[in-house]
Amino acid sequence: MSQNGPATPPGPPVPDPHARRGVRWTIIGIVISTVIALVSLYFQAQQSKGDSADPPTPGSSTPAEPVPTPDDESPSSDPPSPTPDDSGPDDSSPTPYSGDDGLTLAEHDLRDSLNTDQWSRDSCSHTVWQGATAALYCTVTTVDQFGVTGTGKASVVMYETKTDRDSVFQTYAGNMPEGNCEAQINVRGSWSENNTGQAAGDVVCFLSTTGQYVFLCSYYDRPALVQITGPDQNSLTAWWHTMEPVFTD
Numbered sequence: 001m002s003q004n005g006p007a008t009p010p011g012p013p014v015p016d017p018h019a020r021r022g023v024r025w026t027i028i029g030i031v032i033s034t035v036i037a038l039v040s041l042y043f044q045a046q047q048s049k050g051d052s053a054d055p056p057t058p059g060s061s062t063p064a065e066p067v068p069t070p071d072d073e074s075p076s077s078d079p080p081s082p083t084p085d086d087s088g089p090d091d092s093s094p095t096p097y098s099g100d101d102g103l104t105l106a107e108h109d110l111r112d113s114l115n116t117d118q119w120s121r122d123s124c125s126h127t128v129w130q131g132a133t134a135a136l137y138c139t140v141t142t143v144d145q146f147g148v149t150g151t152g153k154a155s156v157v158m159y160e161t162k163t164d165r166d167s168v169f170q171t172y173a174g175n176m177p178e179g180n181c182e183a184q185i186n187v188r189g190s191w192s193e194n195n196t197g198q199a200a201g202d203v204v205c206f207l208s209t210t211g212q213y214v215f216l217c218s219y220y221d222r223p224a225l226v227q228i229t230g231p232d233q234n235s236l237t238a239w240w241h242t243m244e245p246v247f248t249d
Contacts (some may be wrong), residue, residue: 102126106134111157113249118142119154127155129225130168132156140228145180150239152228156246159223167224169218173204181205181238182217192245193218205233215240222247 004149103111103126111124112178123139134157141151159165179187181203191203201219208214213227219225225244 008204021129036062048170056114103136104134107136109132110136110156111138113247114138114156115248118243119156119246129155130170131159131164132157133160142239144242150242152230152239154243155225155227157225157227159225162223163220165223168205169202169216172206172216173202176204176206184239185213185233191240194241219247 032186049118058059059152103124107124107126111121114121114124118140119140120141124136125138127135127137136157137153137155139151139225140154141149150244157165159168173188176186176188180187181187181189184205186206188202188204190199192198199220201217203215203217205213205215212231213233213237214229215225216225216227217240223242224247226243228236228240228243230239
């Protein structure tokens with residue numbers, strides 16, 4: 001007779017090969033995600049560390065503190081207020097322009113001293129000459145001994161002193177040789193009043209860089225200069241002889 005023992009329990013189920021492969025990929029995915037997360041945290045930490053400035057190390061250069069200005073170089077205190085004894089600007093202040101003609105008071109005085117038979121006062125305009133107290137550029141109309149009219153422009157300039165005037169005159173005449181402006185050019189000499197024959201001042205005549213002939217005359221009796229220019233030397237010389245007198249005061 002055969003003997004039947006207890007039934008043998010069934011063995012564990014054989015894993016599905018597809019299931020084991022899925023578990024493997026799941027583990028790999030978890031590892032990769034963990035690595036990515038760690039790498040991300042590392043870079044975030046480095047980024048935040050780079051955004052903050054490092055503390056200065058001992059001995060590092062820092063902006064220098066402002067150095068106090070010495071007392072003798074500091075801005076001066078406000079000027080004192082005028083007192084009742086103050087009479088306003090002193091005589092050395094620039095002369096203000098007056099009226100609508102653009103002339104200074106000194107230029108008005110100079111214009112009023114000119115010979116109105118020849119110098120048209122209404123034509124006089126302000127001009128600029130080095131160091132001058134007054135300078136005018138005016139239209140001048142003369143008549144020669146034959147009754148021929150000549151019209152041109154002339155500059156008349158007044159200085160504070162003859163020394164001031166001479167320093168300007170010498171800038172033109174200093175290198176010129178002595179000569180006769182009646183017949184020569186680029187020379188210096190003296191000129192005389194037609195009605196007296198006496199020397200009235202110095203003169204320098206020259207050809208300018210613009211091709212114009214220039215007569216520049218000084219006066220012995222006043223710190224004045226008169227200048228005329230023209231394209232022809234002979235005509236300019238003849239016109240100069242008819243410009244007398246320039247001043248009537």
